[in-house]
Every structure is written in C-alpha cells, then in structure tokens.
Amino acid sequence: MTASPLAPSPGEELLFGWGHTAPSAAVVTHPVSVAEVQRAVAEAGPRGVLARGLGRSYGDAAQSGGATVLRLDGMNRVHLDPQHHEVTVGAGVSLDDLLRIVVPAGYFVPVTPGTRMITVGGAISADVHGKNHHVEGTFGSHVSRMVLVDGTGQQRVLDQQSTPDEFWATVGGMGLTGVIVEATFDLIPITSSLISVDTDRTVDLDDLMNRMIEGDDSYRYSVAWVDSVHPSGRGVLTRGDHAPAGWLPEKVRSEPLAYGAKALATVPPVFPSGLVNPLTMRLFNEAWFRKAPKSKRGELQSIATFFHPLDIAHEWNRGYGPAGFLQYQFAVPDSAGHLVGETLGRLRAIGAVSPVTVLKRFGAANPGPLSFPQPGWTLAIDVPTGVDGLAATLDSLDEEVLAVGGRLYLAKDSRMSPQMMAASYPRLAEWQRVRDAMDPKHVFTSDLARRLSL
C-alpha cells in the first residue's frame, strides 16, 4: 500500500507564534547534540530548517511551514564560571531554568525581556532587550562567544573580535544564519534576589515622558506602563535596581538569594472570545492604574513581580480568544516622541485597546544590522486582530515610523510589508551578504523570512 502523501508526517505539528494568528505545519524534532543538529542541516529538505525556542515571538518568526523545526530543549546544559562572572549554556536553556540556577548563586541574567519563558538561543536570535537597555544594551551585546551550526552543516565558533560580521549577523538574525547551539555571556553579580523599586503614577503622557527623559539615567531598570484607554495617556513608571542584601528586612536577611518564581494559573483553553474588549479594557486599565501607588520609593519586589508580571498567568495569550492578537512595537528617535501619543490615539480611535502597553527609552544601538533597538523611544501595544480597520491603521502608522527613521521589532511583527522591512532596516542587504556566506543555500528559513523576503 502506498502511504498517503496527504496524511501528516510523524512529528508534524501546527506551530503558532504567541499571538496565535497564522499557523503552519512543520516536523518538530529535538536534537540533543551538535552532531544531531548537523545531521538535520545536512538532511534538510526543500523547505529547510529552523530552530524554535519557546514560541514567544508574537508572529511567524519561529515557525516555517513544511520545514524541519528544531527544538533544542535537550541542549540545556548550564556551566557557571563564578571567576569571570559568566555562564556557558546550551542554547535551548530557558531564562526561567537559568534564573533558578544562577540567582541562588548570586547572579542575574544580563538582560531579560518581560517574560522569562524564552530560550537563550531565541534571546540572541531576536536580540531581546529589557528594562536596562538604556544602560546595558541588548542580550546579544553581553554574549562573548557562541557556537553555531551554519548552513553547510559546519560547526563554527563566533565572537565579537575574530568574527564580528558573522557574530552580529546572528545577533538579531532571527535564526537565519544558523542554529545557535551554545552561548557564553556575562552575568550581573547580585547579593539579594530582590529589586528596590521606585514607582510613580503619572498624570498624562507628557508627564510620563518628561520624567523618563529626566530620570531614567539614574536607574538601571526603567519601564512605563501606559493606560491605552484613557485619553490622557496616564501611566505608571517603575524603576529600580538590585537591592543589596543589607537593605533586606531582618526576617528574610538569612536567605537573601532565595528565588521561587512560579506560574500561578493557566488561562483555560476555551476562553470566552472577546474578553479583551473596550469595556473590560477600560476596567482593567483603570484598575491597573489605581493599584499602583501615586509615588513610592525603595519598595522591595521579587524578580518575578518586577521583571515578569505576565508570567504569573501561564499562556495568558489565550485571554484574547481564538481570533488571536498581535503586538505593534516600534522604535523611533527622541525627535519623534510625538508618535507615541499619536499611535495610542489612532489605535484608541478604532477601538484597539490593550491591557499591555509598554513605553521605554532605548540607549545606544549595537552593531547588529537587524538588531531592533536604537536610541529614543519604544512603544509596544497589544491589539486583538479582529479590530476593524486595524490593517490600514497599522500600515499608515508604519509610514510615519519609517518617515522618522524608526522601525518595527521582528520578534513582534506579524504583518508589516516587505517594503517596510527593507526601507526601515537599511542594512538589510549588508546582513543578507553575510547570511548568504553562512548559509549559501538558504537552508534556514521561516515564515517570517518568506513573508518579508529576507
């Protein structure tokens, strides 16, 4: 009997991004050694190979229809080098697992985004940023060395000094230069697992942005939540740094590095569609604003509370219902700060309101041609995809972002045009030359790469 060419292949899965929007099917495998990764690359079919982390990219960056998708969850070895304050890990290790190991040992990761449910390989590929970007840059800039399997199946060691082109094409390269299998990066020494946090409620967007411009430099970590419903653009600014052990209250001082992050609840899979609607969002945003103290100094918060508030609910993305959602995140120069308010206003006007709206100041860019952060402002806003007029509104906002020299974050994008991509990342061609040398046959590809003609 002939096997049905229409039946699913063994290991085939439907893969989504975090926004649960445009799925595609791929065969998922779990290599546990560099040799197995090399074999997957050597045996790649016409649809290619792609490494996938924990699927927190919102769009189609970590999926590739018809391809072989590698999950490196078995390559999660952690080797801590306390002498040099650095760690060498398998690329499949999650920041969640890593924090459980390094925090009790007196270290923190150099950069963490708003979720710790990401892998190190993914953190480098998307060149993720965190609340300390204005001071300490992206995750990729803290990597001293990585091991990668390139498109010819060759194992290569990349570092900033001897292979700068390949290194920086891989940082932010969305997994298209090779499969990162190991990375070495520096850690932040800490003496307690708590963060000393200053919180300020701001009356409107101008107040918020002024305070950030004036005060961010004196904080290691800074981020603002913005009320996307209230026309004033009021918000809550939280800034802080790791608290020295000596600041801890008596009762917890015996165990200053205790760390126990846990997800409290899983949002049920059958979530009522439309839970995120203008009414619930008004209530949510109002409550979130009121819950914050008007002004508070030196509050001690856990790592999970300060850095990863969203991880408290596992798979919270289901709250948007089956229709899915996207996140619009741009970076624009300081001179285009008005786009923050304008974007909020235009999305509010079409009823695209969000519980998660984050404003942050970026510091200097790094040499990565596709690295997203550039000095100025970054705004990230979640939007359910069912909102009428969303496509046209975002296309029009894209034009404004492009006109001021801004760009969108590839880890969040699920809908920009290839023209916007090429125009807003003017070094795309430079990156493509390096990629072509590392992966001449374009073994590494993704739905994002196809959609944006990378």
Add this chain to the structure above:
Amino acid sequence: MMDALGEPQAVLVLGGSSEIALATVRALPQARLRRVVLAGRPSPALDEAVAALTAAGVGGVESVAFDARDTASHDSVINGVFDAGDIDVVLLAFGVLGDQAEAEANPDEAVEMATVNYTGAVSAGLRVAARLRGQGHGTLVVLSSVAGDRARRSNFIYGSTKAGLDAFAQGLGDALHGSGARVLVVRPGFVRTRMTTGLPEAPMTVDPDDVAGIIVGALRKGRETVYAPGPLRLVMTGLKAVPRPLFRKLPI
C-alpha cells in the same frame, strides 16, 4: 505568506477567467498581494482578466496556460506555479454548466461536463493539495454548487458533477486536517455570470461580487463550508428532506 491580519501575498486561480474567482481576487485584502496567477485556457477572456485586474490595481498579475481537460499537463503547470513561490489561496473555479437536454441527447456532451467539473478538479485538486500540504499552509477554495446538494430533474448531469466535486473537496479537507493546509467548499446558488446568461433567474440570485464577499469572509474565519447567499443552507436542508415522488415534480 498569509499575515496575522489575513492578508495574502500570493493567489492562484484555476479557471483564470471565472467571474466569481476574479471578483474574489478583487475582494481580497490587496495591501500585501504581490502575485496573482490566472491559470486558464489561452484566450482573449484570459488576457482581458489579467488586464482588468492589473488596471484595478492588483499587483503582480500573470497568466499561465492551463486546461482542466488536459490532466496530463496538470503536474507541470501546478508545480511550476508553486516552485516559483508559496501560494496562500488557490481558487479552483473552472467548470462548465452545459445544457441538460443536449447532454441527455448527446452523452459526449455529458462526458465533457464530467471531465471538466469533476475529473479535472480531482486531478488539479490533489496536486494543489499536495503542494499546500508540503508548504504547511494555504487554503484551497473549491467552487462547488447547490446543484450538487441534491440532483434535480432539470440539471442532474451538471448537479452530479458538482455532487462529486463537493464530496471530493470535503474529503480532501478532512485528509488535510492538521496539515496547515485547508479546503473551503463554496456552494453558490444562481449567480449572474456569462455562464448563466439567458437563463431564468432563480430566487436568491446573487452577483459574483456577493459570492466573492462571502468567500473572503469565510477565508478570514477559517470556515470549511459556506453557501452563497448564506440562507441557501437552510433552503437546501429543506429541499434535501423532500420525498422523491414529490421532489421530482417540483418546478425547480
């Protein structure tokens, strides 16, 4: 690639001068569309279709020679289109209505209808399905007909070809379940097109643009079967329940 907001980049029309298919291409979101392949028999109508879509601002319209009857050529035509890049939406829109009385009198005419509407669709549909499955995403839209829901005395030959096509398309959709590729079965009623010119209009008659709007909405929602207009679903459910002695006497 279809994006998060359901905007396709590449569309293939099999039956490239089909008015319903062309209306559907125009009704699709246009902002990301960069490749539209109209596959059909080389003809002035096909050239006009390319020109009309291009004039309407649709990007990257091209035509390719395709004949539903010539199933031996389907492999190279369809694979050629997919080899040049992923296709997000395929509209299987070729078909002939024929004339019932003539087909009854001349069985070769009936065979022609079966060849185009059913055999050609099976040949092209399986080849498209294999490619959509291979790319792990994409939707095959099959233009069936309410005529296939229950064969009527007045046009059972055409109806039987659509019944076969409809059953094939449903089965294909089930076979592809979970593969990332999907099948949308569209069952229009009477549509005002070249194919129906001169025929008496039935109740609930619609225009190609109406069908197109329904198809685009169904694509966005990920539906598997849709009637055009929607209320025909109820009508057909009723008609299917009518006993045969009565049904064969109905003036439909």
